[in-house]
Amino acid sequence: MTAPGIRDGQDAEDLDVEEVLALVKDDHHAARPAGDRGPGPVPAPGRGNPARPSGAEPRHRATPWTDARAIAGRAARSLAARRTPVSVTLGDALGLVLAAPLTALTDLPSFNTSAMDGWAVAGPGPWDVREEGVLAGHAEPAPLADGEAARIATGARIPPDTTAVLRSEHGRTDEQGRLHPTREVQHGQDIRPRGQECRSGDQLLPTGAVVTPAVLGLAAAAGYDTLAAVPRPRVEVLVLGDELLTEGRPHDGLIRDALGPMLPPWLRALGADVVALRRLGDDAKALHQALTLSSADLIVTTGGTAAGPVDHVHPTLRRLGAELLVDGVQVRPGHPMLLARLKPDQHLVGLPGNPLAAVSGLLTLAEPLLRTLAARPAPEPYTLPLREAAQGHPYDTRLIPVVLRGDHAVPLHYHGPAMLRGIAAADALAVVPPGGAPAGQEAELLDLPWAVAGIGACFT
Ligand SMILES: Nc1nc2c(c(=O)[nH]1)N[C@H]1C(S)=C(S)[C@@H](COP(=O)(O)OP(=O)(O)OC[C@H]3O[C@@H](n4cnc5c(N)ncnc54)[C@H](O)[C@@H]3O)O[C@H]1N2
């Protein structure tokens, strides 16, 4: 069914009966008799306490969206504190979080060094220029006598008793080979004294700092070969569904697996070490075995979260005696997503099979859990005004792909739960409250990792 009022790119299956009815009725708002007040545009209920159209069945068990994110973060909190730091080479440390303060292992600079190419000079000029110059990386040169100069390169060790460095563009040599300054020389100029940036033992960065390329550079400069870091949470991805092809075009009711290629790099961008991706079909036994044997910190399943004949996730979790921490979330798309504790130190996030619903589950449940396990800081929440109105769900939060243009978030079309066309062009997801948001209303934004950091920064 396609309800009048469903916007371009919105998927009718995304809307439940109440929502479709709300849209239909909303469309005929003008034709209502005077005094007929409802239901009309559904009023925006408060988060977590949604107003429901009269007669609507409350969605039992479904957790409000903000609560679901908080529960996912909390579920990992005590585990995060107990994770043993790992020692990783600088080459493997990008994106990890420091498990110990970065303390300087040396003074920086570790010797008095020249800030410029030119001459090290002693006393006032003119100076006799020593035959042998000083290059970076050389052993300590002999002391300068008063009235003596030595050619010196940027980064080279300053000879003892040097009083200043004269830049090459500020000196000239006469016929006798004596060096004259062409401008006044200040005592100590262009000498970087040992320890100017830090002394050995100074704290350069605290525990919890994210290892960026700049941190790698600083650590190397300060003498580190390895860093103590919080290990990446180990994640196993189990893709469920007999209808999935791994190559070629869809045919005969079979479709391409869109989640297998999408989830591992996305999980990596969220800080995970993806140890395995396995396609299990719709095989309850294989799922049970995979969950029993896995030693990952987090198992992410895709599909099979609803109540169809081959939706094996709930029955398998029941069989395993798993504790369901979140069983359905008041969010569209993705409302059947779930979070379970399989063992005290092992969780499962069940993502719905519809691909945009899976993205919603990834950002709602997997992101806070992985962030907490990886000890990454929470991104600062921020909002931007919507450039166009965003259609809301009557009583669930909706996540809508947007592009950021100037100071506005522009909602994208093709945001139905089975569609990736919108998110593939997006910079962020806008959090649209129940009832929707008119143009100009501020919406909270969830940045997509590559939109902020660039592709190279988050997928290495
Ligand atoms: N009776 C009900 N049926 C459904 C409900 C509901 O509330 N009551 N919710 C719908 C919603 S909303 C979603 S989302 C889906 C979630 O279903 P599952 O998690 O059980 O997923 P599947 O049924 O396995 O698949 C749904 C859909 O997605 C396609 N799919 C699955 N895996 C992939 C993949 N790796 N790549 C691309 N596409 C995939 C699959 O073929 C289906 O079309 O349930 C609704 N039903």
Ligand code: MOO
């Ligand atoms: O609305 Mo579902 O949750 O299609 O994803």
